[in-house]
Amino acid sequence: MSQPPAVGRRERKKAATRQAIADAALKLFLEQGYDGVGIRDIAEAADVSTTTLFKHFPGKEALVFDKDEDREAELVAVVRERPAGQGIVDALRDHVLTSWIPIATHPRQPEFTDLVQSTPTLRAYSERMWTRHTAALSAAIADDVGVSRDNVACQALARFVLEIPALTRGRQDPRAAVEEIFDILAHGWHAPG
Numbered sequence: 001m002s003q004p005p006a007v008g009r010r011e012r013k014k015a016a017t018r019q020a021i022a023d024a025a026l027k028l029f030l031e032q033g034y035d036g037v038g039i040r041d042i043a044e045a046a047d048v049s050t051t052t053l054f055k056h057f058p059g060k061e062a063l064v065f066d067k068d069e070d071r072e073a074e075l076v077a078v079v080r081e082r083p084a085g086q087g088i089v090d091a092l093r094d095h096v097l098t099s100w101i102p103i104a105t106h107p108r109q110p111e112f113t114d115l116v117q118s119t120p121t122l123r124a125y126s127e128r129m130w131t132r133h134t135a136a137l138s139a140a141i142a143d144d145v146g147v148s149r150d151n152v153a154c155q156a157l158a159r160f161v162l163e164i165p166a167l168t169r170g171r172q173d174p175r176a177a178v179e180e181i182f183d184i185l186a187h188g189w190h191a192p193g
Contacts, residue, residue, distance in 0.1 A: 018056045021046040022066035029064060030111050034119040061125040064116065072133050074099070079140040088141055092161050093182040097175065100165055104174040113169060134158045160185060 024045035028037040039060060043050045057063050074095065082091035103109060116122045138158035142149045160181070168177040 021053055021056055025063035068129055072136050075137045076140040079144050089186045096164055096178055101175055130162055134162050
């Protein structure tokens with residue numbers, strides 16, 4: 001069995017710096033509002049130069065969604081690298097349960113959601129990000145099942161999966177809500193009751 005390559009010191013330092021910048025930005029945004037914080041404020045709070053900040057993040061919006069690229073890659077990997085015999089819907093269910101539930105139940109999640117929803121720039125960035133994630137996930141699904149990337153069923157599945165955070169946000173039992181949505185995706189919709 002091969003071991004994944006060890007992460008080198010340089011990569012660990014880069015990751016730690018990136019995380020420190022993202023953490024400082026989010027803290028300031030939640031305290032002062034997105035528009036009340038400048039790039040220099042974030043760099044100072046993270047104890048880095050603005051040049052270093054821009055080496056890690058292409059713009060101010062990306063500081064709020066610092067895990068954006070990782071999440072998209074994870075979604076594609078869930079489809080492409082799932083265990084033999086596991087269906088796409090079941091693989092996506094497992095992924096959403098392990099990745100979304102901790103986010104949904106984080107004590108600061110409502111503040112983060114309010115920040116994004118109350119800031120037009122962040123709301124628009126979020127919508128573009130989810131559209132891109134939908135396209136990437138849909139393409140992975142289509143490739144896996146051997147159909148055209150513009151297949152509407154693959155696009156619908158990707159879109160529905162990516163809407164789960166919005167549909168389950170604020171629910172008393174987000175895990176049960178996620179399970180119910182995936183049951184619909186796996187078995188079709190039946191009238192409640």
